[in-house]
Structure formats: C-alpha cells, structure tokens
Amino acid sequence: xxxxxxxxAPSILPHSTLNTLSFYPQLHFGRKMESKVSEGGLNVTLTIxxxxxxxxxxxxxxxxxxxxxxxxEESGARINISEGNCPERIVxxxxxxxxxxxxxxxxxxxxxEDIINSMSNSPATSKPPVTxxxxxxxxxxxxxxxxxxxxxxxIRESTGAQVQVAGDMLPNSTERAVTISGTPDAIIQCVxxxxxxxxxxxxxxxxxxxxxxxxxxxxxxAGGQAYTIxxxxxxxxxxxxxxxxxxxxxxxxxxxxxxxxxxxxxxxSPPASTHELTIPNDLIGCIIGRQGTKxxxxxxxxxxxxxxxNATEGSSERQITITGTPANISLAQYLINARLxxxxxxxxxx
Numbered sequence: 001x002x003x004x005x006x007x008x009a010p011s012i013l014p015h016s017t018l019n020t021l022s023f024y025p026q027l028h029f030g031r032k033m034e035s036k037v038s039e040g041g042l043n044v045t046l047t048i049x050x051x052x053x054x055x056x057x058x059x060x061x062x063x064x065x066x067x068x069x070x071x072x073e074e075s076g077a078r079i080n081i082s083e084g085n086c087p088e089r090i091v092x093x094x095x096x097x098x099x100x101x102x103x104x105x106x107x108x109x110x111x112x113e114d115i116i117n118s119m120s121n122s123p124a125t126s127k128p129p130v131t132x133x134x135x136x137x138x139x140x141x142x143x144x145x146x147x148x149x150x151x152x153x154x155i156r157e158s159t160g161a162q163v164q165v166a167g168d169m170l171p172n173s174t175e176r177a178v179t180i181s182g183t184p185d186a187i188i189q190c191v192x193x194x195x196x197x198x199x200x201x202x203x204x205x206x207x208x209x210x211x212x213x214x215x216x217x218x219x220x221x222a223g224g225q226a227y228t229i230x231x232x233x234x235x236x237x238x239x240x241x242x243x244x245x246x247x248x249x250x251x252x253x254x255x256x257x258x259x260x261x262x263x264x265x266x267x268x269s270p271p272a273s274t275h276e277l278t279i280p281n282d283l284i285g286c287i288i289g290r291q292g293t294k295x296x297x298x299x300x301x302x303x304x305x306x307x308x309x310n311a312t313e314g315s316s317e318r319q320i321t322i323t324g325t326p327a328n329i330s331l332a333q334y335l336i337n338a339r340l341x342x343x344x345x346x347x348x349x350x
Contacts, residue, residue, distance in 0.1 A: 046100055046195060049135040050091040050107075051170075051177060051210070055282060057081060057089045059114050060107060067110065075103035087340070088212040090135065097195055104191045108132065108184035118282075129162070131181040134194065135210055138176050141165050143201035144194065155193045161186035173210035275329045278317040279340070284308065286339050287320070294339060302332035 052060070061068050061081065072079050077095035093103050111130045119127060136144065145152045145165055152163055161182035169176055180190050279287060288295045288308065299306050304324035311318060322332045 044097060044199060045095060046097055046198065047092060047094045048100060051133040051135050052089055052091055054087055054089065059110060060091065071103055071106045075099050075106060077103040079103060086212040090212065100195065101188060101192060105184065105188045108187045112184050129181040130184055130187055131179060132187060134178040134180065135175045136178050137203040137207040138169050138174050139204040140198055140201055141176050144197050155190060159186050159189040159193065161190040163190060170210035174208045175210045272324055273326065273329065275322045277320050279320055281311060281316055281318055283340055284318045287336055298332055298335045302328050302335060304328035304332040306332060
C-alpha cells in the first residue's frame with residue numbers, strides 16, 4: 001500500500017477510536033476500510049481465534065491472571081482462553097474491531113517483550129520475529145489468499161508481515177491456521193487487513209471449530225499406586241499402577257546370561273529397546289529439574305535409561321533417547337508427558 005492509499009478521516013471516527021489510534025499513531029486504515037469506517041463499521045463485533053502453545057498462554061495470563069485482566073480492561077475486548085490439559089490452547093478475542101486491534105497490539109508487544117527477555121540469556125544476536133497463529137474458517141481462506149495469491153501478496157507487501165495460510169485443515173475441524181510473523185507493528189497492520197477480509201467475506205456454511213486435543217493427564221505415584229490428576233482430585237489408575245509395579249520389579253539392565261525373576265515363566269527379561277522423542281528447548285528445563293532432580297526421579301521410577309542430547313546450534317529442539325524394556329519405556333514416556341503437561345498448564349510441580 002503506497003502513501004497515496006493511506007487515509008485519515010478524523011471527522012467520521014468515533015471519539016474512542018481516535019484515542020485508540022493515537023495510542024498507536026503508525027496504524028492507518030487502507031482504502032478498503034474506508035466504506036467500513038463511514039458506515040460505522042468499527043462497531044461491528046468480530047470474533048478472532050488464536051492458537052497458542054502453553055508457554056505463550058502462560059505469558060498472556062500472567063501471574064494470578066494479572067496480564068490478561070489488564071489486556072481486557074485496556075482493550076475493551078473479551079479475551080477467553082480454552083480450558084484443558086492441552087499443549088495448545090485457543091484464545092478467543094471478541095469485540096468491536098478497534099478493541100480487537102488494541103488487544104492484538106498488547107499481545108504482540110507482550111510476545112516481543114518475552115523474546116527480548118529470552119535473548120538476554122542467549123548467545124543469539126538476531127531477534128526472531130513475533131509470531132501469532134490465527135484460526136480461520138477454511139471457507140474464508142480463499143478470500144484471504146485471493147485469485148492467484150494476489151490478496152495475500154498485497155497484505156504481505158503493504159504490512160511487511162509474513163503471512164502463511166496452512167494447506168490442510170486443523171484436525172477434526174473446518175478451520176485452517178494462518179501464521180503471521182513480523183514486528184508487532186507489522187502484525188497489527190496485518191490483523192487489520194485480515195479483519196477487513198473477514199468482514200467482507202463471511203464464512204460459508206457451518207464451521208466446525210478446532211478443539212486442541214488434551215495431552216496425557218499428569219500422573220503421581222504414592223504408596224505403590226498410580227493416580228492421575230483430574231481437576232483437584234487424584235484418581236487411582238489401575239493400568240498405570242500395574243505398569244509402575246512391573247517396571248519397578250525389574251532392574252533396567254540385567255547382566256547378560258542371567259534370568260530375571262520379575263517375570264515368572266520367562267527365561268530372560270524382554271529385550272531392551274530404544275525410543276527417541278524431541279522436546280522444545282524451552283521445555284527441557286522442566287524435564288531435567290534443578291540439578292537434574294526431575295530426570296533422576298523419572299529414571300528411578302521408570303527403570304529406563306534416559307539420555308538428553310546437548311543443544312545444537314540453530315535447533316529449537318532437544319532429542320531424548322529412552323532405553324529399556326517396553327514397560328520401562330512406556331512409563332518413562334508417560335512421566336515425561338506428565339512433566340510437560342504440568343508445566344504448560346501451570347499445574348505446578350509433580
């Protein structure tokens with residue numbers, strides 16, 4: 001969008017909107033928005049859904065919910081966060097378009113602040129962009145992409161943000177993820193233009209919303225019994241208790257040629273096998289624990305040998321190798337998932 005395409009129309013903007021815009025003076029409405037402004041379109045109520053990882057949600061919520069409360073009060077938008085033990089959560093923002101823009105601005109600036117804080121402890125020199133993922137009905141994605149990709153190209157060029165529309169629908173839904181990355185200002189400009197497209201091209205037919213799948217339930221062991229955490233209660237879990245007892249009866253690596261009495265009727269213990277999984281760098285700390293306490297607990301409980309690879313430059317993930325019997329490996333995986341779940345859902349330490 002060139003300089004000639006940018007308009008200011010203070011005579012037709014409601015007073016509250018002028019305040020919002022003056023807070024972010026670099027935000028302009030493109031010509032496409034002109035008719036919406038003159039029709040009082042800024043009072044149109046929109047709902048935009050965001051897909052976030054647990055750590056991002058934690059940043060938005062803040063200590064005792066203070067951050068999200070401030071965002072709600074200052075933007076005037078309704079901000080709801082989906083419940084559940086899910087690695088991903090849906091953040092729903094509803095309100096007049098000017099309130100939505102302000103809420104998005106606050107989220108984008110908060111994420112940038114998180115990036116700057118994380119860089120103070122990192123050798124990286126180039127600042128990664130802020131990234132947000134919108135969840136958009138698939139029936140609206142065609143309008144967003146435009147004929148031959150013309151619309152999405154226009155949005156990229158006029159805002160400076162990177163915009164990617166996922167080719168596939170999210171599981172069990174008729175929605176697609178739209179990933180926006182760039183500076184906070186570029187993201188806000190981009191969200192404005194996406195809002196215009198959504199206002200001009202409403203969804204067709206019924207939309208089946210994406211609901212993130214719950215992660216495995218956190219688990220604790222007490223008195224030889226396994227319990228899963230459901231809400232505020234610990235529920236006995238007989239299958240896991242058996243798995244735990246089975247794993248605890250075995251030594252992780254019996255000397256060659258010796259039988260293992262933990263499995264009556266078997267000449268030797270089941271052969272050791274190896275399983276690998278990758279964990280994001282920013283979550284590896286909750287698996288290791290202070291001075292390795294948590295990983296040692298998981299090794300002890302599961303009877304498995306667990307190795308965590310060193311961080312490799314340029315990679316955002318770490319590889320974990322679990323070696324042991326199938327029972328050892330299953331239990332180690334379960335305990336690792338439980339640690340991750342307690343971290344991303346803020347349920348505290350297990």
